[in-house]
Amino acid sequence: MTVKFPLIGEPLGLDLLNTRPAGAGDLIADPAGLGAWLAVQAGRVAPVDGVGAAEVAAVHAVREAAGPALAAARRGERPPA
Template sequence: MFPLLGEPLPIDLVNTRVSTGDLLTTPAALAAWIDEQSDRLPPLARVELAPVLTLRDHIYAAVQAARIGTAPPPKSLSALTEAHRAAPLYGELSWTGSAVTTTPRRAADATTLFLATLAEATADLLTSPAITKVSQCEGPECLLLFLPAHPRRRWCSPKICGNRVRVARYYHRHKD
């Protein structure tokens, strides 16, 4: 259902807007996306849709600007900072029986926690040298972003857009 490419969390969220429309139009769709990302997220109860969509727009604007080396909109940076600030990270100390360990935690409701997690992941991406490598798929009508592991990668997925382009090229060469 979702084009999960294994990209950083903010890119996978931005990629829920596809050429055919928005894949996060209902709370159930958001819950399904969160469920598919559960290995990268803290346990979450019900997350409100509207604030996630608003933050997704700010993530998109910030990533699009930063990936080409221009200043992200101040409004987007402020929104990401506020989302991150709303649920500060703290270390929960515990005893394992032989040593003290710390586990990162945030105290907040599910929506605030989710937004803070997204903001933190976006901050990591925006401040990484890899941000300038984020690319947009060259597939016709594809809007997906990706972080190429190989410098010659041109499509979000070789099995989807890459195959479509190759098939179209083959058809064009052999149509007569």
């Protein structure tokens, strides 16, 4: 089964946030999912020689930090530290 990522041509950070669309679960929940997302982002991110649990955890941490920052910016507030 091929995953269809909701790429909307936005900045990379927004495409990352879109890897957890409402009602669809986490599209990068495991190394295979993250590897597939990185492959479709070719040209926008540096190539990666293998993806494991540590890389998934690191990307999830970035995504979790970016969500509140984007929400604050939408409200015209300063993002959380």
